[in-house]
Amino acid sequence: MSISERELYNAVLKAIHEMRKISPKRNFTEAVEVQIALKDYDLTKPENRFRARITLPYSIAKKDKIAVFADDPHIPPLRELAEKKEITLIDKAGIEELKSNIRKMKKIARRHRIFVSSATLMGIIGRYFGRLLSPRNKMPIPVGITDDIVKAIDMAKRTVLVRLHKSPTVHAKVGSIDMPDEQLAENIVAFVMDIKNRLPKGWRNIRNIVVKTTMGPPIKVELEAKKRR
Structure with a gap:
């Protein structure tokens, strides 16, 4: 059984159109989520559990919540980004506090979706804040001290963190309702293909895929007609 990226993209685009039709309009910008339910996948085996960072083609939201632990x-x-409130900047003095x-x-930890850190600070972050960040799957993305941290933040805006542990379901926010349908579809396809490639049986381990807004009903991505044997 195989499904091409083009077939998946077309099916996802149809689901997005349906999602927009039946999801009530809200007075705030809802996130768009994707959920992948698995089958024939034994989570009692440690090797089948994983955490992953998946980088998508487009930013998750226009206004994201990113915190940065920054060495000197x-x-x-980063000062300009902090002044524009595009990031929460935490320097070494802030870490001490x-x-x-x-x-x-x-x-x-609750208010920020993702964290970035100078690699030189990862030891102290893990020691003092690991017990808060790790269970939330929010340990920082490390950036080498000579690397471009602004570029790393731009990538973080396109990155989702996922965890497969107890429940045979993988889910993530992959965009917002104010994004063009094509960008949402590309983000969802990138997410699904990444997860599929991590599964030992690929598509055969996927029961179904749904997309939804934060408060809207789930819309199934119809792939049955696209399957090839």
């Missing part, structure tokens, strides 16, 4: 060499290029204010760090 990375601070200058958070080490003694875990309640504040918990709020930061």
Whole structure:
């Protein structure tokens, strides 16, 4: 059984059109989510569980919530982003403050979708904040001290974190309702293909795929007619 990316794209695009038809309009910008239900997949085997960072073609949202732990060499290029409130910038002094204010760090962990960090700070981040970030699958994306951290943040805006552990379902926010249908479809296809390629039986391990807005009903991506044997 095989499904091409083009077949998947067309099926996803139809599901997005249906999602827009039946999802009530809200007075806020809803996220768009994709859910992949698995079958014949034994999660009692540790090798079948995984965490992954998946980079999509387009940013997840126009206004994302990204926190950056930055060492001194990375601070200058980040000041403008912080002033525009595009990121929450946490320097070494800020880290020291958070080490003694875990309640504040918990709020930061809840409010931010993804974290980025200078690689030189990863040890201290793991030591003091790992127990807060790791269970949420939010350990920072490390950036080498000589690497372009602004470029890394741009990539983080297109990155989703997924975890397959107890439930045979993989889900993630892959965009927002104000994105063009074609961009949403490309993000969903990239996400599904990445997950499919991680499964030992590929498509045969996928029971179904649905897309939905934050508060809208799930819309199944109809692939049956596209399957080849």
